[in-house]
Amino acid sequence: MAQGIVKAGDLPQVIPVFPLNGAVLLARGQLPLNIFEPRYLNMIDDAMAGDRMVGMVQTTGGPADNPTLAPVGCVGRITNFAETPDGRYMITLTGICRFRIAEEIPARSPYRQVRADFQAYAADLIPAPSSAEIGRPGLLEALRLFLEHRGLEIDWDTARDAPAEALVNSLCMALPFEVAEKQALVEAMDLTARARALTTLLSINAADSGDEDTPPSLQ
Template identity: 60%
Template sequence: MPGYRRASDLPQLIPVFPLDGALLLPGGELPLQIFEPRYLNMVDDAMTGDRIIGMIQTRGGDKARPKLADVGCAGRITSYAETSDGRYLITLTGVCRFEAGEELNLKTPYRQVRASYDRFEADLAEDEGAQAAEDARTRFAHALKRYLNRRELDIDWETASQAPLEALVNSLAMGLPFDPAEKQALLEAADLTGRFDTLTALLEIDAMDDGDDEGHSLQ
């Protein structure tokens, strides 16, 4: 994303939106409907600043103020609209993952943390058209078909076969109904190859009881 080439270009203090089951990945787009007053306030403040919000999951603790996961993803508000009943419809575009450090004790109604991007600075690099070996793509396609069949879901296979690997993996990782722990594993995968392998494994684990081996090839 323009303007963010190094970890130091990103804000070190960011508001966070804890939302289990919601996954934002670098380069991905996450539409959100905001209606809680504290998060309306958060969006207002972000829109007057750098437009950065950190999406993060929780890991237990007090239900009213659960512990935050160790890793989240910073996104920039790239689309914004207001509805007649006071809701905000926004889109966050993923910029870079971060490690959630100290949570600041501030008077804002929403939570804020010190974010460290150093471990994930490669998220800011230009896409170099990563590829996967043919056998890995075929294995992935077979597992995906079984997964979708079990849930009576479908995708446009022609479009999927032509999509760049990063776009395909990230859109499926964000869009498929994995549980929060699985979403976190996808988020924390070291790189695109690791995310591809994790996604394939999750699809295969889910489809282990499905005997349908018919598949599609994702070239």
């Protein structure tokens, strides 16, 4: 949890957003990003000068230069920052809380900003207990079949021993699901619902042969 944030009302009402399909963030998850577009370099400069918060959100179609934002995203705090010799920013966002977009704010900045409503997801601010019910045996079996068909590997000792929230959220963020599938996982109301949806998606996708360009490991 970001320092000083104990309830949804402590979060900023207006946040900058980074629309990026396939790159989703969840509470306490860590998302590495390589920033190179000028407007997003500008966004990170502004965030670093302020509260370091950026919202990650997917899109649902529309024009390429101004796609329609998905209704739910997740705000994160920049917890690691480095600049490369060629001017790119390598950052890590640590998830804080999901939000529903109340409205997009007309802005003079080159990047997009929204008014964020955190109330429906205020429970994100409280870590789930490590013993939370996620149906781990069924989830791990569905994961095994999914990975076998995709030719992927994972550290099984870590998967078996990881706290419930860390396991489910990291899989939702890392696994190569379609944009709509990722969005369903982001919008799942709580950890139990997300674990159930994840298990279902793994089972549905287990018969796929996978993409030859998919990286060979999720470690």
